[in-house]
Amino acid sequence: MDFYSFFNSSTSWRVRIALALKGLDTDFHGVNIRTGQHHDADYVREVNPSATVPAIVDNGFHLGQSLAIIDWLDGKHPEPRLIPKEPALRARVLEFSYLIACDIHPVNNLRILKYLQDEIKVSPKQKDEWYAHWIGEGMAAVERLLAQAAETYGGPWCFGTQPTLADCCLIPQFGNAQRMGCDMTPHQRTRAVVEHAAGHPAFVKAEPKKQPDYTPPPPASSNKDKIKA
Incomplete structure (x- = not known):
């Protein structure tokens, strides 16, 4: 799983917590949003059309938006579950x-x-x-x-x-x-x-x-x- 993040991005931080809680390792890619790397044509075209961080790419599946990513992680790696079922x-x-x-x-x-x-x-x-x-x-x-x-x-x-x-x-x-x-x-x-x-x-x-x-x-x-x- 490839993970695109910026260290001070609170949305990236949310996903980093979820990944760590679930014990999941990723291939990390830093995207410097201060210098506008999230707007680079290659990133928008190949990683995240929303031109934001975070983003994940897993076997051809691309996903942005932190809450969507964490919900997806819950579905694929349900332990520990972060969005309760009850x-x-x-x-x-x-x-x-x-x-x-x-x-x-x-x-x-x-x-x-x-x-x-x-x-x-x-x-x-x-x-x-x-x-x-x-x-x-x-x-x-x-x-x-x-x-x-x-x-x-x-x-x-x-x-x-x-x-x-x-x-x-x-x-x-x-x-x-x-x-x-x-x-x-x-x-x-x-x-x-x-x-x-x-x-x-x-x-x-x-x-x-x-x-x-x-x-x-x-x-x-x-x-x-x-x-x-």
Whole structure:
């Protein structure tokens, strides 16, 4: 299986967690979205028509979009299962995952922040305020869902005693919010899940700094790395 990823991409990070949890090895291909490699004609034509990361290619089967990839992995490699089969739990895990993947992440991803910066000409301060606003609003909703889940399922993960798709989505979103300088101290339930995940080998393996294409952040005086992937 070929896996196309960028180390700081939270969507790639989700899939890296899923692969690690399932113990799956891949042939890694770094795609530098900061330099626009995801728009290269060969990549779009031969790997991912959406011109995004992540993507997988397995025996001629091409797939992009992190949630679709994880669902496909569940079907082909069902242990451990990340999207539960039990209808109510499945619905709750998807509700939580979609909150991150559909409501929080899209308004703060690379192309949105670049458009704000390059086309609308917002200041760095305004861009950071944009990011922090949507993180604050979204994470408040995450906290409410985690509180609801704790009453029903308990456990150290988002939904009980085993990691699910919800945790695959939450950990990267939290990590990128921290990288962008957001104050995450109010989000105590989220922090508890993150701290628990920090001790799990699969989540450690999936961290950006563990990836073959990892590059250290630029000096603090530079704003270049303040664009979220």
